Amino acid sequence: MFETKTICKGVNVYVNKTTQFKTINFSIRFKDRLTEENASVRAILANVLQHSNEKYPSHTALRMVLDDLYGTSLYIDTTKRGDDHIISLNVETVNDQYLSEEGVLEKVLNLMYLMLFKPNFENGLFKESIFKREQESIIQRIESVFDDKTRYAQQRLMDIALPGHPAAITSNGSIDKVKAVTNEALVEAYRNMLENNEVDIYVVGDVSPEHITSHIRDYFHFADRKHLPEKQQSELRTPSESRVLEFENMKQGKLHMLFFTPVTFRDKEFPIMQLMNGIFGGYAHSKLFANIREKESMAYYVSSSYASQFGLMFVLAGIDSKLEEKAVSLILEQLDEMKQGHITDVELDQTKALLSNQLKEALDSARGQIDIYDQYKELSESFEPELLIERWKKVTKQQIAQEAQKVSLQMTYFLSGKEAETDE
Structure with missing residues (x-):
């Protein structure tokens, strides 16, 4: 799927040479340990690097350049996976060979x-006005979670159930830690990112792996x-x-349940757990949806999800505040x-088909190919999507039942409306 080229220790280029797209997609991913402090400072750093640099000090100036480059798309964001915090520079640009003009790639x-x-430095620090602006932007982004009560309830569940664990740390960190970041700390995090982070560089497009790797060596002087x-x-x-019960001024109750399973992404039973989650609550034909929302008509929504990096399963349901006990049961x-x-047979076959179709649909985009390979290469650098589809096809009902028996409820969190508080 991807050909690997090593630039230096800890810096690898992964190239998928394909005629599937008329564009070239890049993703440069800087991986560091996921801690609340790291996530907080790196969230600010991603914003600062995206919106200002030495040559183009404003977002407007940068946007004009991108427009001149045939509408090239460029953004920097943060995410997390497992114990890693990741800053990504993502770019999509037209392939030179489809243009009359040469040199666009360069x-x-x-x-x-x-x-x-070449960041926008001023006396050895990031320009103070930009640093402060982006620091406030991250604070507002974290605060916005409160307005989405489903996301808020999920974060409360994680904070209470697994305090300090990477599963509970968001890619933006915490408000307290973001407020504590200084310009000096931001520069230190920037230097650490360039010098010490593991770097994975992905390229998808009709390009020679040797040619593009040579270009990357010339432009990015990684050591x-x-x-x-x-x-x-x-x-x-x-x-x-x-069990934890909390109240907010809202009408719909938010039921969030946390389960543990010993099966993680790295275990051979991982594909079985993917199917187990799909049948349980992952899709519209699932048992949770069919029985709790459709048959009982007692949930505005209900679904399950599987966080395979940690061996966690979640059930989320929107219900009336007085139905918590019945819904849990x-x-x-x-x-x-x-x-x-x-x-x-229908539940099993439909879930296998949906998982396979989702994977195939993701592979229809360059970004999807990068995301899938970035995850699955941890298992094998020779990973091919067909291998996963074949493993799903072979899973039996008995195997799914065996894995389901390992799933155990750990905590129930219910965010209820204020009206129900008076009834307690």
Whole structure:
């Protein structure tokens, strides 16, 4: 799927030479340990680097350049996966061979170089007005979660159940830690990103792997990483509380349930757990949707999700505040059905088909190809999507039941409306 080229220790280029697209897509990903402090400072850093550099000090100036480069798309964002915090520079530009003008690729690479290596410094620090503006922007982004009560409830569940664990840390960090970031700390984080982070550079397009790797060597002067963090998996600890009830001024109750499973992304049973989650609550034909929303008509929405990096499963449901106990009971009944192997051929076949179709649809975009390979190359650098589809096809109902038996409820969090508080 991708051909690997090593530039130096800790810096690799992955190229998928394909005629599938008339564009060239790049993604340069800087990986560091996920901590609340790291996430907070790096969230600001991503914003600062995106909106200002030495040559183009304003977002308007940068936008004009991108327009001149045939509408090249460029953005920097942050995300997390497992114990890693990731800053990504993502670019999509037209392939030179489809233009009468030559040299567009070199101009785009030079712009990427400016974004990363020529920041808008003033006396050795980031320009203060830009630093303060982007710091406030991240604070507002974190605060906006409160307005989306489903996201807010999920974050409260994680904060209470797994405090300090990477699963509970957001890619933007926390308000307190963001406020504590100084300009000096931001510069230090920037230097650390360029000098010490593991770097994965993805390229998708009709380009020669040798040719594009040579260009990347010329434009991005990466050196050997001297302090690559060791890969390690954070341990899960049983939450100190099994049920938490909180209140907000809202009408719809938010029920969030946390389950543990010993199966993670790296285990051979991972494809079985993907199917188990799909049948349980991952799709519109799932047991949760069919029985709790459709049959019982007691949920505005209900679904399950599987966080495979940590071995976590979640159930989310929007219900009336007085139906918590009944909803929990019904959800656990459906899980028990899974444990007993009460799975229909239709449920199994539809889930296999939907998982396969989702994977194929993701591969229709260059960004999807990059995201999938970036994850699955941890298992094997020779990963091919067809291998995963074949593994799904072979999974049996009995195997799914065996994995369902390993799933255990750890905590229930219910965010209820203020009206219900008076009834307590």
